[in-house]
Amino acid sequence: MPIEVTMPKLSDTMEEGKVLRWLKHVGDRVAPGDVLAEVETDKADMELEAYDEGVLAELRVEEGATVPVGAVIAVLAAPGETVAAAPAPAPAAPKPLAARAESPRPTLVRRAEPAAAAAAQRPRASPLARRIAEEHGVDLAAITGTGPGGLIVERDVRAAVAGAAGPAPPAEAPSGAKRIELGRMRRTTARRMAEAKRDVPHFYVTTDIAMEEVVRLKAELERLGGAWEGLTYTHLLLKATGLALRRVPEMNASLEGEGTLVVHEAVNVGLATAVDEGLLVPVVRACDTTPLAALVREVRALVERARSGRPGPDDLTGATFTLSNLGMYPVTAFAAVVNPPQAAILAVGAVREVPVVREGRVVPGAVMSVTLSCDHRIVDGALAGRFLRELKGLLEAPVALLV
């Protein structure tokens, strides 16, 4: 039986992938683990590995083409097995390559000429139309041109934008304004944040946490050096959040479809991380059970991989909750946008030296404000309160973080 190779979901937010380069060609023998292709996702360029053994019988997607997750992009056959011609592709799928079912003779197999393929695929559009399509995220391939010789022109793109019930075109920017085309990552962030704010009914719960003990603990651990080198508040916060989620599991949950609440077993906390191109959320696994020293090490490697643009395949998937820490900036408190389908996100401000009242007297204190943004469809105020009570307790008496 021929085996279909599909476009895998390589990140939580990935909805489509672009085949950058085929590394195996029709007729090549493939073993599990062989890299078949390089794939561009919304976040990074990744390698697509084979899971099965066979001979590559057919490539259904040309280099440079973008297809939805789950689309068949290649077919593996047992040696000698012939494969029926590809069925007509779904409308969304790009032009398939002609099936090549001849017996495996790798040296004689001609690859598609990338330049010619690219030229044939690039829709003919005016520079103005191209710019407007980019600005509105409109796919030129889906537009029929009405300009000279069928050229896609401004009015065609405007009609497509209007047809998609998109917003009215923005007013001309004031002259002298710099126009920066959004990168793929920024576009994904923009789309997902807009969706989240539109679809998720947010509410926000804030508390102040006395941080004297954490400040002291951090200083003592830093003095020990070794495994504690590079310890930051973020590491302590990840551990405290992981433990609080274990104690209040309903917060470690997500909404599936319209009617199912999924309470996760794993406590995986996404860490909102600024990178050059925008925002990434590498996922720190098992924050509840991983010892603090191990967390320090793992988070450092994770963030490095994310910032270098070469995250591992699991680095960006599987988060059950998100932490956003702006404490390294002069930020008192802020409210973050929930990262669907998660139930909540914790926004953390800086540790501030402020006067506090203790046993009826005003004394110097170290205070940190945190704000929990919750999806009100699955989280209520009392649950948020319970979670913050646990988190506050863990940080105000932080010895549990070391267990």
Add this chain to the structure above:
Amino acid sequence: MSEPRVITFREALREALAEEMERDDRIFLMGEEVGHYGGAYKVSEGLLARFGERRVIDTPIAETGFAGVGIGAAMVGLRPIIEFMTWNFALTAFDQLVNNAAKLRYMSNGQFALPIVFRGPAGAAHALAAQHSQAVESLFAHVPGLKVVVPSTPADGKGLLKSAIRDDNPVCFMESEVMYALKGPVPEGEHLVPLGVADVKRPGRDVTVVTWGKMVHVSLEAAAALAEEGIDAEVLDLRTIRPLDTAALLDSVTRTHRCLVVQEGWPFAGVAAEVITRVVTDAFDQLDAPPVRVTSLDVPMPYAPNLERLVLPNAERVIAAARALLGRDAPLPQAAASVR
């Protein structure tokens, strides 16, 4: 304010010459038949009687000679106006214009100014055949050091000629035999049109028709016809080919997103190519269609009037090109198809 008088192009140019000669006695007019005959096209009629033989000078048929004499006079402080009976004859004096007029200010490190105007009719008239029908603005605009002016209306003719005479650089001023009798309102007295400033002769939203000289009138005729089918063409008259008003050009194309250049001369390496280069380079992502040009065909001008009509740009060709730019019926002409 009273309505400006309506006079002919020829009278407007004569008025500019007379006013400037009155204002500055270093200015003199020299050329074939400019004095006693009053000019081959009567532009200088009456100037000999008014200013005398020292300032209105008839020459032999020797363009290289009197162009060179004019350049020498300009170098030593006079402000000559050299009339070529036509710009076709100025090709005899090409060396004087290109190697002397255009170069001496530069090569003397600015010790010599070259306040000289070369003027006369250029382009096709009627059945003047291959050697006498040439629109040569592209030839001269190619040369750094020369300014090139091609007016389209009597008022611009007067205002631009006065500015050209006052300029301290050599200016090639190209008139048109078929426009000397064109009438239009012209302000009396001091009326200056600065060099290097284009003029919107007809505002429009859909396509910028960039043109100059007598092609302005062909373009306006085409624009009127296009308006009846709902295409709103803007006609931008460059007026000065060099310096070229890039800002006005980009401003218009940024509004219309389409650029059509109408040029009387041949296509290959012409002013239209320079205009299109600037648009493509500096306003690339404003373009909603490839810029195109309508020019003379790439052949020497035939003598036969019916063939001459086929060679020259006309309103029909401008209309067809504008329609094509807007994606209506006709396909866009291929640039390479118009030249060998």
